[in-house]
Amino acid sequence: MSRFKKHRTWPLLLISFSMTFTISLIVFAALKMAPFGSSSILANDSAVQYVDFFTYLKHALMGTAGKAYSFSNSLGGGMYANWTYYLLSPFNLIFVLVSRQAIPVAMLFVTALKYSTAALAAQVLASHRYGKNWYTLVFSVSYGLSGFLIANFLNIMWMDGVILLPLVILGIDRLFEEHRLIPYVVPLSLSFITNYYIGFMVAIFSALYFCWQWAIHHQPQLLRKIALFVGGSLLSGMIGAIVLIPTYLALSASRLSSAGADFTIKPLFSLIDLPSKLIPGSFNFAQLSNGLPNLYMGMIALLGAVFYFLAPAISVRERLISGVMTVILMLSIWLNPLVIMWQGFRAPVWYLYRHSFIVIFWLLLLGLRGLANLPSVSRLRMIIASVVVGGVVFIPTAWRMSSHKYVTLTNLVLGGVLLLVAAILLYSWAHHLFPQKWVVGGLLTLLVLDMGANAYTSLKAISFISKADFTVTSKALNAAYTEAKTLAPNTFYRVNSDTQRSMDDPYQYNFNGISTFSSVLNTSTINALTNVGAIGSAGRVKNNDLTWPLESLLGVRQLLLVNTQSTKTTTPEYQQISSRIIDNPRYDLPAYKLIGHNDYFNIYQNPDALPVATQIYRKVPTQVQANPVLQQNAYFSTFTPETIGAIFTTTDFSGITVDNVKPLTTLTNAIATKKDKKLGATITLNVNPSTEQRYLVMGENMRKNMAISINNVPLKNDPDNGSKTVSLPIDAEKPTTVTLTFNRNVDQIDLDHFALYTLNRQPFEQAVAAAKQHAPKQVVKNGSVTLTTRQNNSGYIMLTIPYEKGWQVDNKQVKIQNYRGFIGLKVPSTSLKFTLSYHTPGIKAGWIVTSLGLIGLIVLAFLEYWPRNGKHAVLVNWPARFRKMWQ
Structure with missing residues (x-):
């Protein structure tokens, strides 16, 4: 704080925050987002996930929804991983204070607040390094409105780690300058706690930055600095253990944790496509799904990063090492194994480049140092560098505009004008061509227009829900x-x-x-x-x-x-x-x-x-076909002591006609092939009238490759996995027609699992009645199930609750098993009352390690900040302090 008092830089913190917040709100208002219009800030995952989780947060904190476990989590599931990934940001408390209807508006203001807080954190770092110079605002505002944050307005939970990154880096700087650990440990711990996923990326970059910081200087006491950094990092991990340990155990049961990763050494995009990411407004959802990150950071900062490598005032050693660091980070968004490393060594779904904010931050750091040393760059170098940057960025982008659906002529022209004006103003400032206050005013005005225009043109291309x-x-x-x-x-x-x-x-x-x-x-x-x-x-x-x-x-x-x-x-x-x-x-x-x-x-x-817990008399065979109605047959057959008939049986179609399809001897799992590939093809099936309910089952391949209609009414399709089961009309007089039409450019289709089934009411009702009659008494709550079994029961109970390792039972006679994804219980044949309760795996270990970490933090704060002779003690004096304390 003394540094800020000395340089009186606190007004810049306020200016940075206010400038970013105002630009954000102006952009949102221009896009007519509520409360400024009829649109909203909701799109994609923010519209179909996060807004619901924020409402759940309010239910949970008010005590009306389960916290550790919830039956709102599909058929039921532990909630800890949801909390640690989506809900631990302190900004989320705002959602608790507003009504459900106002949450989209609250999300808009929270997004603007997070942008602004990221800028504020960056300004703290910049002011620490360069005091109250104007170019510190370029660094902070460009960071707060960078392409990553604009593009990820929908992933609001990732922004806390982005906010904390500059403070973590400031902590490393102070570790080198003052041998203090608290400024490093606290923000890194918070990055793990607020969002472990982004915190993991911050930790990786922290290690890279520490190596860079050591390499560019001839650092004395190297082993001591390494020990401090490693110790501080471990202490941060211990403090965050309450999040990290239970979340790791929860993710080990997640399908995403088992997603394969391709570690083949290969580029994920063409390098010639990379310059388009430096054009303002070149973001859309197609870009995220196709791969390339949005690296936009503003033209002033971009030129500053280039001028960094041309500034004689910066040592050749530093520029060479920084060049190596830059190459490493650029490779990390280009080569598949390095991309996967940043994601925790697992391939994420959809958006691969979630660490691109690290690359942006690094380039902004170079840009900040480049602007600080800009006067040392010769006029000729500035002119040549500006021309080269323009050529490298705009020529490849213009050449491939037809393949860049997200880059328009307007984007290209806008980027060219911004780059030209930025180059002229920086040249004027460095070489005092005009009064400095007017040039600086022009640069800051350009900064506002540049970052605001990028935000507006980027978001304008997105389809937001009303x-x-x-x-x-x-x-x-x-x-x-x-x-x-x-x-x-x-x-x-x-x-x-x-x-x-x-x-x-x-x-x-x-x-x-x-x-x-x-x-x-x-x-x-x-x-x-x-x-x-x-x-x-x-x-x-x-x-x-x-x-x-x-x-x-x-x-x-x-x-x-x-x-x-x-x-x-x-x-x-x-x-x-x-x-x-x-x-x-x-x-x-x-x-x-x-x-x-x-x-x-x-x-x-x-x-x-049926009730959640039912008594079953035999296990479902493990070799049941991957057919939904046969699976349902298998489950219902277990509810009665005696064997009953199948509740679903196959039924023949009464008629079949084909158009441009080779003759079919059977339908289920047959291969339907066109005769003439140039023409359309259909299969028309007739179903005789019936008073019994019938279901049509079709496999995943059919749903993807065919348009299907029942009595000329098209079926809604679904792109996700699994067979589809739809009911057919019940009619005693009128036949039902099923029409299968080949999709365009599809010549051959596997009719996987395709069949017609009739529901046999008598065995179905018999199975339901037996299940209800023999079911144990039960009281089901979020996170607990109390059961009272009957005398002479079958010895086995199934619960339609997904199996998780966190379930425990208070009676040693009862054994919990994983029964085809559901909870299975092996119980004594006598009457017995017992309770299953859910305990988040790893929560006790997490609390113990975090408690030890907090104790270590308190001891560390005492050693680093306890006044001695009017001055603060520093880490380097620890041995002497320990001797004095125990004398």
Whole structure:
């Protein structure tokens, strides 16, 4: 703090924060985001994940939702990894203070606050190094509105680590200058705690930066500095252990943790495409999915980074070492093994370049030092360097504009003008061509226009959801789920709906559901649900197009369907809600009982819904085919002591006609091939009338390669994994027609698992009745299940709760097993009452290590800051201090 008092740099902190915050709000207002218009800041994952998690945070802190474990997490799951990845930012407390309807607006202001706080942190570092010089604002504002932060407005939880990075680097600087560890340990610990994922990247760069800082100077006491750095890093890890240890154990059960990584030495993009990332406004979602990071940092900072390598005032040794460091970081966004290293040695889903903020920060550091030493660069070097930069950036980009869908002529012209003006102003400042205050004013004005224009043009290309898309749908769904809860008995049950705002609706509306979208979703949940007929993929499972027996098996007691007889069908609210229907028509609806309705929804009750815990008499065979209805057959066959008939049996189609398809001797798992590849092709199937419910099963390949319709009504498709099961109309007189049409450019299709099944009502009802009759008494809460078994029971209980290692039982006679992704219990045949409870794995070890780390931090603070003779003690004096303390 004395440094800031000496240089009176605190006004620059306020200016940096205010400037970034104001630019952010102006850009958001220009894009008409609420509260400045009818749009919102929600897009992609922020619209379908984070807004729901922030609502869940409010439920959890108010005590109305499970904290350690929640049945809103699909069929149920531990919540620790969700907390540590999404919810530990202190900024998130703002969401607790506002209403559900206001959360999108709160997200806008939190995003602006995070941009501004990142700029503030960068200004702290810059002011420490260069006092109150104008170019420190270039560094801080360019960092706060850098391409990474603008592009990742939707990944708001990553920004805390970006904020803390400059403070971590400042801590390393002070370690070298003063031998103090506290300024390094505290921000690094916070980076692990607020978001371990970005914290891991910050820790890697910290090690690289420490090596660079040591290498560019002839540092005395090298071993002492290494020991301090290693010790401080370990202490930071210990303090963050409460996050790191339980999260690591949770991720070991996540499908994403087992995602393979390709360590082949190969570039992930062409180097000729890299210059386009330095053009303002060249960001869109296609860029994220295709790979290249957005490295935009402003033209002034870019030129400063180039001039760094031309400044004679900077030693040749430093420039050479910095060049090596720059090459290493550039390779880390180009070569696949290095990219994977930054992601924790696992290939992430979708966006590979999540560490590009490190590259931006490094280039900004060089730019800051380059601007500080700009007067030493000759006029000729400045002119030549500016021309070369313009050529290297703009010529390849212009040449490949046709392949860069995200780079427009406007972007190119804007970037050229900004670079030209920046070069002229920097040249004028370095060589005093005009009054300095006017040139500096021009540079700061250019900074505002540059970073604001990049933010605006980048975000303008994104499709944001409207404010009404969230507020209207949320209001109607919340009312429907609230009413549904009042109509249900006070026992555990699950709810399903044919309409959803997102897969994370159970979090937002605080009910026990099925669908979930989370980067840390337990693998058991995904496997258990996709095996029996749900659709899912890495990090997600969905609740659409489930069969009536499957909903019964999973304990879905209530079903919400859009009220097609409503008098409000012409209103915008109804249209908004009906546009979110995810199910195909539910022809099995007669099995349910209508128990309530409002203007938008009908609420149905499933009388066949089973309790969570059921007694079973045999295990499901491990070799059951990967066919959802056969899987359901296998589960229902275990509920009765005696063998009963299958609840689903195959049924032949009554007729088949083909158009431009080679003759088929069978349908299931057959290969359908076109006769003439240039023409379209269809398969038309007829199904005789029936009063029994029938389901059509089609495999994943069929859904991807065919358009399928029932009675000329197209089926909704789904790009994720798993077979699809849809109900067919029940009609005693009229046949049903199923039409399969080849997609364009598809010549051959595997009809995997394709078959027609009839639900046999008698064995189904027999299995349901037996399951209910023999089920143990049960009380189910978030994180605990209390069961009372019956005398002479079968000795085995299955719970439709995903298996996780955190479940423990308070009776040694009961053994917990992983039963095909669900919890299985081996129990005595006598009557017994016991409780299963969920305990987050690793939480005790995490607390112990963190407590030791905090004790170490307190001791460290005492040793470093305890006054002695009017001065602060420093780390180098520790041995003498210890001797004095124990004399």
